[in-house]
Amino acid sequence: MAAAGLSKRGAANVDAILPSISAALLERTKPTAPRIDLSTAENWLMRNEIIETTKDAIVQELKPHHLSYPNEFAGDADLIRALAAFFNKYFHPHIPVEEAHIATAPGAATCLNTFLYNVCEPGEGILVPAPFWNGFDWLFTARSSAVPIIVHVERAADTLTPQLIPALEKAYRESSIPVRGLLLTNPHNPFGQCYPRTVIEDCIRFCNDKRIHYISDEVYALSTFENPELSDAPPFVSALEIDVTGMGCDLSRVHTFWSTSKDFGSSGFRVGCSITQANEAMHVALALASNTETSSLSAVASTALLTSTRLPELLQVNSERMWEAYTLMTNFLKKHQILYIPVNSAPFLFARLAPYAESWEQEKAMIDRLKQAGVVVSGGKAYHVNEDEKGWARMTFALERTRLEEAIKRMETVLGEKSVD
Template sequence: MASAGAGLSKRGASNVDAIMPGIRAALLERTRPTVPRIDLSTAENWLLRNEVIELTKDAIRDGLKPHHLSYPNEFAGDADLIKALAAFVNEYFHPHIPVEPDHIATAPGAATCLNTFLYNLCEPGEGILVPAPFWNGFDWLFTARSSAVPVMVHVERSADTLTAKLIPALEKAYEESKIPIRGLLLTNPQNPYGQCYPRSVMEDCIRFCHSKGIHYISDEVYALSNFENPELPDAPPFVSALQIDVKGIGCDLSRVHTFWSTSKDFGSSGFRVGCSITQANEAMHVALALASNTESSSLSAVASTALLTSPRLPELLQLNAQRLQEAYCLMTNFLKKHQIEYIPANSAPFLFARVAPQAQTWEDEKAVIAQLKEAGVNVSGGKAYHVNEDQKGWARLTFALETSRAEEAIKRMETVLGKQ
């Protein structure tokens, strides 16, 4: 054990031993004398960076005041940021019940918000249902602090996770679980598929949670990353959990919680600004605020407040949708050229493609991922997203890069995928 003799707690030692091999491998990769790799494995949007930089530079120059050198001036975070978040969510998420500032708690990113929520919801070893495939980061996010357990929910066909067939799969996973289940986490838009759940499925999921007395947790970090895609003419639009009349469908609003951040929709992961929204559970709101009210940077608060309140915001969102569509077409034209199967997306900076169609084992998938890495492109293999056993060979590809970098990535991928 890497942590043996280090004097760590059992919890700390477990975390270190689980993650240390990956860290060592990553550090080794960084020291190899190779051509710098293009990263298509990290879900970041590079398409608005110039505009966001311009806007936030002005904000820091003009908006930074002496009081920003102190701790946040509100219990749940910076008052101006929370007020801006409430107005922003009311404008773009169309909540059934208007979001008030005292519904919101901020933290350094949505992952931290969710981590704090799980810590306050779950006893160590308790579970959260998570429909598969799902973001591979949940594996460490659940366990590192809260010691919660992601309980995978598989439907017979992976693509059906976005349909009503999810509900019987939830029932089955709940009944067969060997550990207590405390909630259901739905990422909407879905990661790694980049599509949205229909409202009817969301309502059924909330009803399911109500019937079991568990919490509905809505991860909405890609809420505004939608774009037009002719491949999906009948795709359901994004519907926030906030938009649903929870009481109207006979359910308990105190068990519905929403999470969002500026990281994905505004391509600003480094700002580390996220929020949790819980509208009818004061105790949970206080618990979330207590854990993170002094953790967010005032500089990030100033920059994000300026972004959320900018008169240019509608223009930026429209520009983002246009550029996402163009970047998506560039990537999918390459995939079509080489007859590489992919799942059409319209609500994320990435898509899911079968880069190793001949893969019979997970080692086969891993080998193609390694070949792409050797060619200078990092992609994220499907196994990490807990796809079904019959879905070997898939990978998530981020396409929201500057055109020159995307074209270079495609050129490099062609040396591997063009030979299959």
């Protein structure tokens, strides 16, 4: 890549991602029937309602001043005001969220990227419990040159339990690079469940003891639904809800991230935000990097959603539709005796589609067979599952019923076979 005139950093990024991009582009140009994408974590169940609300907002609320840059240092003033009210209503913060705590950016990933840039020197790391969203691999490195330090609990199923704490201690102790923080995705991706309050508190204490940052990725906070399979599951608890100072911990090292992408099924709007309640310097750093990057059209649309009198109703309808879609998918998995992890807080689930896989190649073979049948899912290897947990895949179920039924029909041609290894 040196001949292309790129910096060493740019060349390293391109070298790392070009093979996968090239493969993806090749796939898109193949003359085959369109595949149904179950690999992308998007919620399609409320799109008509979201469009209706945001269309009206654009018509009625778009003003001449929206053609200018945002009117506040941390983003559009109306959007930030709406976000503060939204968090105070739905996230039950111990300390009320103020407008001065919020900085906006085009998506939660951009918020996190900016945070990493301001916390990590190149080559420094953030602890991330596995399995975790495969996008963190490139997100950490592309701009900030930070490193995700993978934390494995002995049994992946214990990642959301107190067993996480000794695993964090071990990873911190054995890290060969400086550790600057701990990133927890809550609700969890790809497990689709929530961390218990006690585990969150223990993680904050751990960070306080090590004098590192606690980073809470809460993009699925309201993507919840009642699931009888998880009748005793802990509810969602935001980091904002924790009495951090009452625990004797440093609130300036606790940060929360959210976006409209998942809970509002609007990832194309590119609206996210960070909440830092006791660290003015960090707030300024986050705002400075991306305060003019969120589109005014997206700000108007998102403000309309956040302030809509219909929002409680929309969230309830979304929960009901997610449960219906989840039931449709899990009935199919049960029919074929395929193990899956029950979820109640995500538009996807983790299933062991290749239960007899003894190698990553065998896992990939299953993923490829599904792709040939016209369905795209994400293999477990990409989420850094434990070495002895091969054969898993993440599948999104929050699709329109007709498209989900077609996906299941196509998967039937593969998973309905006697051998699924």
